[in-house]
Amino acid sequence: GDSVTQMEGPVTLSEEAFLTINCTYTATGYPSLFWYVQYPGEGLQLLLKATKADDKGSNKGFEATYRKETTSFHLEKGSVQVSDSAVYFCALITNTGNQFYFGTGTSLTVIP
Amino acid sequence: GAVVSQHPSWVICKSGTSVKIECRSLDFQATTMFWYRQFPKQSLMLMATSNEGSKATYEQGVEKDKFLINHASLTLSTLTVTSAHPEDSSFYICSAKGSIVTGELFFGEGSRLTVL
Numbered sequence: 108g109d110s111v112t113q114m115e116g117p118v119t120l121s122e123e124a125f126l127t128i129n130c131t132y133t134a135t136g137y138p139s140l141f142w143y144v145q146y147p148g149e150g151l152q153l154l155l156k157a158t159k160a161d162d163k164g165s166n167k168g169f170e171a172t173y174r175k176e177t178t179s180f181h182l183e184k185g186s187v188q189v190s191d192s193a194v195y196f197c198a199l200i201t202n203t204g205n206q207f208y209f210g211t212g213t214s215l216t217v218i219p
Numbered sequence: 220g221a222v223v224s225q226h227p228s229w230v231i232c233k234s235g236t237s238v239k240i241e242c243r244s245l246d247f248q249a250t251t252m253f254w255y256r257q258f259p260k261q262s263l264m265l266m267a268t269s270n271e272g273s274k275a276t277y278e279q280g281v282e283k284d285k286f287l288i289n290h291a292s293l294t295l296s297t298l299t300v301t302s303a304h305p306e307d308s309s310f311y312i313c314s315a316k317g318s319i320v321t322g323e324l325f326f327g328e329g330s331r332l333t334v335l
Contacts, residue, residue, distance in 0.1 A: 151324075194261050
């Protein structure tokens with residue numbers, strides 16, 4: 108069945124370090140891919156998305172490219188800030204639009 | 220962007236009582252809403268899918284009589300935890316599938332339930 112596998116955390120980085128959080132997926136057809144972010148004590152917010160192969164989603168300095176050949180959607184940021192400390196979820200929606208699948212979440216802590 | 224609001228954000232109740240959590244889509248009509256439970260190690264568990272005007276579809280292992288879901292209008296879904304016990308303490312999150320952007324989920328702020 109369809110699924111999302113996300114790198115386990117927690118991840119701790121120093122401010123201005125480079126961030127990569129790996130995400131791979133298994134799906135039939137052509138899913139849409141998402142990254143959601145959850146700040147402490149809050150619900151989830153959409154960070155970025157990509158709806159077809161080779162699309163690059165970007166927002167707030169974060170980027171992720173939909174790679175069909177490697178079935179991946181890795182999240183990257185060139186220089187993290189303390190305010191980026193949060194939990195990041197990779198997710199997909201199937202091409203029927205009826206099923207959502209989430210990764211287990213990766214906790215990121217950025218220290219000054 | 221689309222907004223989904225949950226209420227209350229925090230609730231503390233005594234064991235054996237029932238608690239209702241509301242999820243509202245503020246600026247769009249949500250034909251489908253989802254309820255999740257988030258466990259301490261952050262993983263999200265889908266509890267049920269509610270469709271406006273029909274019965275909710277519960278995931279395997281979720282007690283229907285324990286977690287009552289009602290989606291009476293296109294902007295409101297409610298989750299009632301009946302006869303709550305301390306093991307029901309958790310962070311409950313709702314989301315709505317809007318028609319604004321195909322496939323995007325909009326999430327509420329979450330509700331922290333503590334059962335004493």
